[in-house]
Amino acid sequence: MPxxxxxxxxxxDRVNGDEITEVEDVTIEEARLTVYLNDEKIxxxxxxxxxxxxxxxxxxxxxxxxxxxxDIQDIKLSEDGLRVDIQAAVDTDSLQNLYKEKTLVSGCGGxxxxxxxxxxxxxxxxTSFVISPQTISSEVKKFYADSELYKLTGCVHKAMLFLExxxxxxxxxxxxxxxIDKVVGKCKICKLDTTKSVLFVSGRLSSEMVVKAVMHRIPxxxxxxxxxxxxVQTANIHGITxxxxxxxxxxxxxxxxxxxxx
Amino acid sequence: MPxxxxxxxxxxDRVNGDEITEVEDVTIEEARLTVYLNDEKIxxxxxxxxxxxxxxxxxxxxxxxxxxxxDIQDIKLSEDGLRVDIQAAVDTDSLQNLYKEKTLVSGCGGxxxxxxxxxxxxxxxxTSFVISPQTISSEVKKFYADSELYKLTGCVHKAMLFLExxxxxxxxxxxxxxxIDKVVGKCKICKLDTTKSVLFVSGRLSSEMVVKAVMHRIPxxxxxxxxxxxxVQTANIHGITxxxxxxxxxxxxxxxxxxxxx
Numbered sequence: 001m002p003x004x005x006x007x008x009x010x011x012x013d014r015v016n017g018d019e020i021t022e023v024e025d026v027t028i029e030e031a032r033l034t035v036y037l038n039d040e041k042i043x044x045x046x047x048x049x050x051x052x053x054x055x056x057x058x059x060x061x062x063x064x065x066x067x068x069x070x071d072i073q074d075i076k077l078s079e080d081g082l083r084v085d086i087q088a089a090v091d092t093d094s095l096q097n098l099y100k101e102k103t104l105v106s107g108c109g110g111x112x113x114x115x116x117x118x119x120x121x122x123x124x125x126x127t128s129f130v131i132s133p134q135t136i137s138s139e140v141k142k143f144y145a146d147s148e149l150y151k152l153t154g155c156v157h158k159a160m161l162f163l164e165x166x167x168x169x170x171x172x173x174x175x176x177x178x179x180i181d182k183v184v185g186k187c188k189i190c191k192l193d194t195t196k197s198v199l200f201v202s203g204r205l206s207s208e209m210v211v212k213a214v215m216h217r218i219p220x221x222x223x224x225x226x227x228x229x230x231x232v233q234t235a236n237i238h239g240i241t242x243x244x245x246x247x248x249x250x251x252x253x254x255x256x257x258x259x260x261x262x
Numbered sequence: 263m264p265x266x267x268x269x270x271x272x273x274x275d276r277v278n279g280d281e282i283t284e285v286e287d288v289t290i291e292e293a294r295l296t297v298y299l300n301d302e303k304i305x306x307x308x309x310x311x312x313x314x315x316x317x318x319x320x321x322x323x324x325x326x327x328x329x330x331x332x333d334i335q336d337i338k339l340s341e342d343g344l345r346v347d348i349q350a351a352v353d354t355d356s357l358q359n360l361y362k363e364k365t366l367v368s369g370c371g372g373x374x375x376x377x378x379x380x381x382x383x384x385x386x387x388x389t390s391f392v393i394s395p396q397t398i399s400s401e402v403k404k405f406y407a408d409s410e411l412y413k414l415t416g417c418v419h420k421a422m423l424f425l426e427x428x429x430x431x432x433x434x435x436x437x438x439x440x441x442i443d444k445v446v447g448k449c450k451i452c453k454l455d456t457t458k459s460v461l462f463v464s465g466r467l468s469s470e471m472v473v474k475a476v477m478h479r480i481p482x483x484x485x486x487x488x489x490x491x492x493x494v495q496t497a498n499i500h501g502i503t504x505x506x507x508x509x510x511x512x513x514x515x516x517x518x519x520x521x522x523x524x
Contacts, residue, residue: 012514
């Protein structure tokens, strides 16, 4: 069974009307990952302890604490997989914001919101990347077909970056935010270009999800479910094409529809 | 339309295969609520700007910053609904933890995790409250039937407390954590007893959801979806009955099944 390392077998009581049966069941692992940046503890995150290095890099870049993967001098994961130590040149203001803002997020995966709402100036996304509705529909279909952990536990979110050369990078986590940070981190490590890509996510599109796309210059974001009004506004203001309710041949285009045509 | 205050109408492009139609659609409002405790800004939370007072009280009590509603001297909401000012006697250690821990959570609604993982000693929940599987099934059914905002936007979570006298208190939010804090806050304001109640939530049961039940001495927690392994462990250690996949007449009892019988 793939990914079985992150599944734990337990004994449960299954109820069906008046019948109760003792059965084996699987649940997903959840752990607290602690990040030490330049020898200082900066954050703990509840997550699936998988792709921890990519997760850490993606998170710090989403928060603008690290602006380029080349600014990382050293990064290592502890043997138990619960601690990442990273040495890097940081943006001091954004690191301070991480401490001060303490914004609670609305979405699965938690986190301090991207610094877009703060002082950081992000130019309007004018990338001319184009994709057809047919390609979106077929990628959404594959996106769900490939989600092994989700099928087994019903308890994970997935994120996927569809790149210009039609290759895809994926990540799963119990949190929506984490899944995005992981997939972006993987691309950053491999120096894959996220500025001409589509971000597919399994969860709802609240403003923080859109902020992550803004931070990484991802021009298009697609979900099977709904955006919030602030998510739509954020996408609109920053030049992001936002698509929700992408199911079968249907989808709703909320903003900047110019990037979607046959 | 009930709750329409929290819905925003927008114009979108609806795609169905090759057909694109411009239509009106509704999205849910999402806003940043900032909490000032004893004249100091302590946190911002992305949420539906509704039940802000209950949300603030529930959150601070979930985090053990305030241990009793009687410790609140004054609480008021700003005219724009985006700022709560609260004067209260606080637990200084827990307030410090709020700053220091910065634990990202796995679940919708975000937040610094409950202080259970810290120094706080919570006794094992031995409450003898009992409920039948039939009652759980019928309450789950009503729980979803009554969720107006969810039906209209597909973008909210709901929490409900089913009390000993069979009355229910509900709350909705874009975040799972927020929905729980709101519903608990409402009960605290009205001095309703949460120690003999069942918490129904729409989202997945990660450890932080269970921690909230632990903090408020709620003996039973029920969800339509999956728990994580750490969620199950947390419930087990703290004496909470955890039920997942409650759908129709079926449900999985993960821990402390003694509270569930006809």
